[in-house]
Amino acid sequence: MPDIDIWGVNVYRGLGFGDLFDEWAARSCKPSGVSEYGADAWSANTGAVDAESQAEAVRPLTQLIWDNGSARTAAGRTRGAVLFSDACTSSARSSSRSSTASSACSSGGGSGRHSRDTER
Incomplete structure (x- = not known):
């Protein structure tokens, strides 16, 4: 090919x-x-x-x-x-799913903050 x-x-x-x-x-x-x-x-x-x-x-x-x-x-x-x-789909299976994890997963990713933002 x-x-x-x-x-x-x-x-x-x-x-x-x-x-x-x-x-x-x-x-x-x-x-x-x-x-x-x-x-x-x-x-x-x-x-x-x-x-x-x-x-x-x-x-x-x-x-x-x-x-x-x-x-x-x-x-x-x-x-x-x-x-x-699969952290988001796995956390959905957990009964102790936090609101942060729920928010991150429903938005399709992490917190939306870049690593440089957390260094300031």
């Missing part, structure tokens, strides 16, 4: 990507973009949102994408990634 510039792959393989980047390099000379990856914020163990565990799961995945990035190294096999976060 010569008209394709980049392939997007949605990847959910647990706490790592396995041989994804090596496998991709063997299949195509075109770059990949991880079009979706992440971890669920909802904990079935506690029946509530567990943002700390979600961050612990996402952190190494993000590092693997960085380590395999084509902007970082000539041998890089991916051009970037999009992190899936």
Whole structure:
């Protein structure tokens, strides 16, 4: 398929990507973009949102994408990634949902304040 510039792959393989980047390099000379990856914020163990565990799961995945990035190294096999976060949908399942979370989720995002606004 010569008209394709980049392939997007949605990847959910647990706490790592396995041989994804090596496998991709063997299949195509075109770059990949991880079009979706992440971890669920909802904990079935506690029946509530567990943002700390979600961050612990996402952190190494993000590092693997960085380590395999084509902007970082000539041998890089991916051009970037999009992190899936379900914090809003997960918080809707929680009975202790705060009004701040409700407001942020209904508006489609965070508080609307930029990080530089909070530094002032």
